[in-house]
Amino acid sequence: MSIKKLAEHLGLSKSTVSRALNGYTDVNPDTRKKVLQAAQEIGYKANPTAKRLASGKSRNVGIILPANTRMFVSPAFSKVLAGASAFLAKHDYQLIVTTISEWQNEQQVYADFISSGMVDGLFIVRTRHNDERITMLNERNFPYVCHGYIEGFEDALFVDVDNKDAFYQLTKRQIELGHKRIAFLDAPIELTLSQSRKQGYLRAMQEANLEVNERWLRNGELNEDAAISMTKEIMSLAKRPTSILCADDTMALGTIAACEELGYQPGIDIAIAGYGDYEHSRYSKPSITSLAYDTLGVGEEMAKLMLNKLEKKNFPTQSWYHAEIVARQSDANVITEE
Amino acid sequence: MSIKKLAEHLGLSKSTVSRALNGYTDVNPDTRKKVLQAAQEIGYKANPTAKRLASGKSRNVGIILPANTRMFVSPAFSKVLAGASAFLAKHDYQLIVTTISEWQNEQQVYADFISSGMVDGLFIVRTRHNDERITMLNERNFPYVCHGYIEGFEDALFVDVDNKDAFYQLTKRQIELGHKRIAFLDAPIELTLSQSRKQGYLRAMQEANLEVNERWLRNGELNEDAAISMTKEIMSLAKRPTSILCADDTMALGTIAACEELGYQPGIDIAIAGYGDYEHSRYSKPSITSLAYDTLGVGEEMAKLMLNKLEKKNFPTQSWYHAEIVARQSDANVITEE
DNA sequence: TTGTAAGCGTTATCAT
DNA sequence: ATGATAACGCTTACAA
Numbered sequence: 001m002s003i004k005k006l007a008e009h010l011g012l013s014k015s016t017v018s019r020a021l022n023g024y025t026d027v028n029p030d031t032r033k034k035v036l037q038a039a040q041e042i043g044y045k046a047n048p049t050a051k052r053l054a055s056g057k058s059r060n061v062g063i064i065l066p067a068n069t070r071m072f073v074s075p076a077f078s079k080v081l082a083g084a085s086a087f088l089a090k091h092d093y094q095l096i097v098t099t100i101s102e103w104q105n106e107q108q109v110y111a112d113f114i115s116s117g118m119v120d121g122l123f124i125v126r127t128r129h130n131d132e133r134i135t136m137l138n139e140r141n142f143p144y145v146c147h148g149y150i151e152g153f154e155d156a157l158f159v160d161v162d163n164k165d166a167f168y169q170l171t172k173r174q175i176e177l178g179h180k181r182i183a184f185l186d187a188p189i190e191l192t193l194s195q196s197r198k199q200g201y202l203r204a205m206q207e208a209n210l211e212v213n214e215r216w217l218r219n220g221e222l223n224e225d226a227a228i229s230m231t232k233e234i235m236s237l238a239k240r241p242t243s244i245l246c247a248d249d250t251m252a253l254g255t256i257a258a259c260e261e262l263g264y265q266p267g268i269d270i271a272i273a274g275y276g277d278y279e280h281s282r283y284s285k286p287s288i289t290s291l292a293y294d295t296l297g298v299g300e301e302m303a304k305l306m307l308n309k310l311e312k313k314n315f316p317t318q319s320w321y322h323a324e325i326v327a328r329q330s331d332a333n334v335i336t337e338e
Numbered sequence: 339m340s341i342k343k344l345a346e347h348l349g350l351s352k353s354t355v356s357r358a359l360n361g362y363t364d365v366n367p368d369t370r371k372k373v374l375q376a377a378q379e380i381g382y383k384a385n386p387t388a389k390r391l392a393s394g395k396s397r398n399v400g401i402i403l404p405a406n407t408r409m410f411v412s413p414a415f416s417k418v419l420a421g422a423s424a425f426l427a428k429h430d431y432q433l434i435v436t437t438i439s440e441w442q443n444e445q446q447v448y449a450d451f452i453s454s455g456m457v458d459g460l461f462i463v464r465t466r467h468n469d470e471r472i473t474m475l476n477e478r479n480f481p482y483v484c485h486g487y488i489e490g491f492e493d494a495l496f497v498d499v500d501n502k503d504a505f506y507q508l509t510k511r512q513i514e515l516g517h518k519r520i521a522f523l524d525a526p527i528e529l530t531l532s533q534s535r536k537q538g539y540l541r542a543m544q545e546a547n548l549e550v551n552e553r554w555l556r557n558g559e560l561n562e563d564a565a566i567s568m569t570k571e572i573m574s575l576a577k578r579p580t581s582i583l584c585a586d587d588t589m590a591l592g593t594i595a596a597c598e599e600l601g602y603q604p605g606i607d608i609a610i611a612g613y614g615d616y617e618h619s620r621y622s623k624p625s626i627t628s629l630a631y632d633t634l635g636v637g638e639e640m641a642k643l644m645l646n647k648l649e650k651k652n653f654p655t656q657s658w659y660h661a662e663i664v665a666r667q668s669d670a671n672v673i674t675e676e
Numbered sequence: 677t678t679g680t681a682a683g684c685g686t687t688a689t690c691a692t
Numbered sequence: 693a694t695g696a697t698a699a700c701g702c703t704t705a706c707a708a
Contacts, residue, residue, distance in 0.1 A: 003685065013695045018687065028693055049391045049455040050685030053700050058387075067420030082405035085437035097435035099423035117387040224621060253621045283562060283591045285623040341702060351679045356703060366677055388701035391684050 006044050010035060021046065052117060060094045061306055062119035064109060067099040074222075074248075076276040076295050077125070080147065083299025084123065091307055107132060114142050121306050123147065127158070128190045145306045147298070148193050149318070157309055159301045159319040163193050166291045166323035167200030167245065170273055173289075173325060174243045175208045178336035179271060183216035183241035185230050185251055194219060197247060197275075216241050220251075227254030235262055242336050243271035249278040252288045252330065271331035275323070286329035293323040344382050348373060359384065390455060398432045399644055400457035402447060404464075405437040412560075412586075414614040414633045415463070418485065421637025422461065429645055445470060452480050459644050461485065465496070466528045483644045485636070486531050487656070495647055497639045497657040501531050504629045504661035505538030505583065508611055511627075511663060512581045513546045516674035517609060521554035521579035523568050523589055532557060535585060535613075554579050558589075565592030566599075573600050580608060580674050587612035587619045590626045590668065609669035613661070624667035631661040 007017045012031070020027045020035035038044075052058045063081070085095040096119055100109045110133055114122060120143065124133055127148035137144045138153060146158035167184075174182050184201045187194040198217070205212050215237055220226035227246060231254065234240060244259075246252040252274030256266045264270045267286035274281065277292035301319045308315035345355045350369070358365045358373035376382075390396045401419070423433040434457055438447045448471055452460060459481035462471055465488050475482045476491060484496035505522075512520050522539045525532040536555070543550050553575055558564035565584060569592065572578060582597075584590040590612030594604045602608045605624035612619065615630035639657045646653035 014686080015688080015696080016694055019694090022687085026693060031693080045450070045453060047391075047455060047685050049387060049396075050700090051687075052387045053385075053391050053684085053702090054686040054688080056687095056700080067423055082437060082439070085405050086439045089437075089439060089442065094436055098432055099420060099427075101420070101424045101427065104427065112383070115383060117385060224617070250617075253618065257621050279562065279588075280591065280618045283595050284621075352702080353680080353704075354678055357678090360703085364677060369677080385701050388684090389703080391686090391700085392702040392704085394684080394703095 002044060002047065006035075006039060006042060009042065010038055056117075058118055058120050059092060060096045060119045061088060061121045061123065061303075061310075062096040062098065062113060063123040063125065064098050064100050064113060065125070067101050074250075074276070075278045075280075079295035080299040080302070083296035084303040085299070087300040087303035088307070091303075093303075093307065107136060110136065114140065120310050121145070123302055123306070127192050129192055129195070131192075143306070143309045145302045145309070147302060148191070149196070150192060155317055157305045157317045159298055159305065159321065160193070161293050161298070161321045161323050163196040163323075164200040164203070166275065166293075167197040168204045169200075169323075169325055170245055170275075170289075170291060171201045171204035172208075173327075174245070174271060174273070174331065175204060175210065177243075177271065177331065177334065179241075179243040179334075180210055180336070181213070181216070181239065181241040182210070182243045182245065183213075183234050184218070184245045185227055185247060185255065186217065186219045187222055187247040189219040194247070201245065213239065213241075222248045223250050224254030224257065227251035228258040231255045231258035232262065235259065235264070241270075242334065243273075243331065246272065246274045248276045249274035249281045249288055249290055252290070253280070253284060256284065256286070256288075256330065267329045267331065267333060269334065271334040271336075273331045277326050281326075281328070284330070286332075289328045289331045290326050291323040292326045293321050297321065340382060340385065344373075344377060344380060347380065348376055394455075396456055396458050397430060398434045398457045399426060399459045399461065399641075399648075400434045400436065400451060401461040401463065402436050402438050402451060405439050412588075412614070413616045413618075417633035418637040418640070421634035422641040423637070425638040425641035426645070429641075431641075431645065433641075445474065448474065452478065458648050459483070461640055461644070465530050467530055467533070469530075481644070481647045483640050483647070485640060486529070487534070488530060493655055495643045495655045497636055497643065497659065498531070499631050499636070499659045499661050501534040501661075502538040502541070504613065504631075505535040506542045507538075507661075507663055508583055508613075508629060509539045509542035510546075511665075512583070512609060512611070512669065513542060513548065515581075515609065515669065515672065517579075517581040517672075518548055518674070519551070519554070519577065519579040520548070520581045520583065521551075521572050522556070522583045523565055523585060523593065524555065524557045525560055525585040527557040532585070539583065551577065551579075560586045561588050562592030562595065565589035566596040569593045569596035570600065573597065573602070580672065581669065582608065582610050584610065584612045586614045587616040587626055587628055590628070591618070591622060594622065594624070594626075594668065605667045605669065605671060607672065609672040609674075611669045615664050619664075619666070622668070624670075627666045627669045628664050629661040630664045631659050635659065 003014050007014045020032040088095050122144045124144050124146045127146045127150050149158050149160040150156050218230045220230050244255050255272050259266050259270050266272050273289040275291045277290040281288035281290050341352050345352045355373050358370040426433050462482050462484045465484045465486035487496050487498040488494050556568045558568050582593050593610050597604050604610050611627040613629045615628040619626035619628050
């Protein structure tokens with residue numbers, strides 16, 4: 001009733017008003033001016049639901065977050081979201097976050113969400129090898145942008161941190177600090193990022209001609225508990241590492257706790273480093289050496305790729321960010337001579 | 339086109355199919371059975387957008403989170419969200435989270451969001467004294483449930499933790515541990531919760547006949563930096579506290595850091611306690627004594643109140659949760675004799 | 677119990 | 693450059 005009223009008020013037809021409002025070219029500049037002004041005065045706002053039904057576009061982009069993992073809590077990730085949200089908002093798009101619980105079927109939730117018409121595109125996080133979500137989105141030809149690279153799809157859109165380089169750097173740092181036995185508690189193996197991190201680690205180790213003990217190379221969830229149990233196992237080995245790299249700073253926190261429980265002094269007896277430069281890492285004791293990247297920028301970039309895709313501009317499809325070491329205490333003063 | 343197709347396929351009218359699908363009573367049980375089965379087989383899903391336009395209901399409830407504060411990151415709060423989301427999902431509602439950036443006008447964002455028809459109700463967090471958001475929602479008669487009590491509106495819906503009791507307990511604990519000079523770094527003064535926490539603190543102090551030094555009672559943002567600067571100021575006072583209570587565990591983290599920087603040993607020279615029982619509090623050094631509550635439950639309760647409201651059932655409008663002390667190292671072994 | 681038909685507020689196709 | 697009018701997919705009086 002509303003565009004209708006506005007039209008009547010102006011003595012114009014709905015269609016003209018609609019065109020004027022939506023920036024079509026075939027409208028008399030004067031008419032447009034009048035319409036815009038009247039809309040302003042009357043306080044007319046187009047009804048998004050009706051718009052959506054008529055146009056098939058929602059101007060929303062969605063993201064589905066597991067309610068139970070730390071993803072929803074990861075300080076780094078929430079900045080990514082903030083960056084994406086801000087960029088979208090500037091372009092009159094909205095970010096819609098829904099959660100998925102453990103008891104829900106992931107594929108189903110994704111399928112329902114995209115077929116609900118609520119969103120024009122989807123952000124995908126924690127991308128996995130042979131990710132069924134990606135497969136489905138490709139099949140349905142539904143626009144998406146991933147946080148984390150994916151392989152096997154030429155024209156896939158993603159932004160990622162150069163994890164390989166990041167962990168190459170971090171490992172190299174350990175080597176330069178004199179370590180020879182370096183463990184790596186990697187992310188869950190199904191995540192694509194775990195592979196690249198592992199590669200970076202391996203490359204540095206091989207370049208330095210250091211032994212890569214398979215027992216020092218583990219995969220686990222990005223939380224304290226997983227890190228604690230892995231650390232305990234590793235540190236009880238006959239041949240144990242002098243340095244432990246972690247896939248993120250929460251793991252580093254757990255690793256520190258586990259080492260202390262075992263009687264080691266992190267930062268003195270044993271080196272520990274993480275990834276993500278979470279807020280608490282500065283305040284941890286010892287403070288945690290970590291890898292920092294432009295979280296806000298990553299989010300913005302994801303949004304940018306998405307808008308390009310949705311509005312069919314020419315665009316790059318992939319974007320890489322660089323992580324840099326933030327050196328702190330946790331790996332700084334460890335004596336490593338045998 | 340879809341319900342139409344389903345109807346044609348069944349040889350029924352759209353309306354009958356619609357009624358059958360939506361559980362109306364005036365439908366032949368047999369007909370309903372057939373319709374449901376056919377829908378199942380064909381894989382028919384009602385288009386939510388069309389439903390929304392026709393019915394004026396979205397089956398979505400929204401929440402607007404500041405992208406920049408720690409709200410989005412607070413581990414406790416993300417569990418609240420998870421609880422709410424799960425409960426809503428069980429009842430075929432969705433939680434929609436949008437973010438608001440610093441440069442956006444809050445009232446505007448709220449107004450736009452509710453008038454967008456995207457949500458049937460709103461969760462409000464960080465409720466404030468004379469909260470303009472509440473005023474607006476009341477004026478527009480738009481359903482909402484607050485996290486944090488609000489005053490001045492009889493039939494307001496909220497769930498809250500008994501903050502007064504919580505900080506009464508926490509303060510009392512300090513007193514029983516022998517402290518006489520107890521500081522309190524409270525939340526931002528505009529938040530309603532800061533008042534009740536202060537009241538709890540004051541009550542315990544007064545019951546014990548202890549001096550309440552106004553300089554020891556501060557308000558600040560719930561993050562490390564705010565706590566650090568407040569702690570430094572307080573600890574440089576001629577008469578300084580032997581115990582510092584914090585409005586949440588991130589503040590406690592900052593307080594610990596600041597005390598250490600000043601040469602104190604938290605948990606030994608000075609007692610510190612927080613609120614929220616964040617994940618990192620167990621791993622902090624010293625580990626942080628905190629107040630824990632049923633975060634998931636709070637979220638579920640918010641969702642429950644919301645659904646009651648939306649579906650106009652009789653219901654309680656308010657719900658209180660209890661917080662309990664989790665005793666750890668940060669305030670355990672502090673010697674307090676003068 | 678079922679069907680008809682008029683909305684819901686837009687956009688989009690065709691004329692004019 | 694503007695106006696009718698038919699979608700969009702569903703709900704909901706009202707009629708039958």
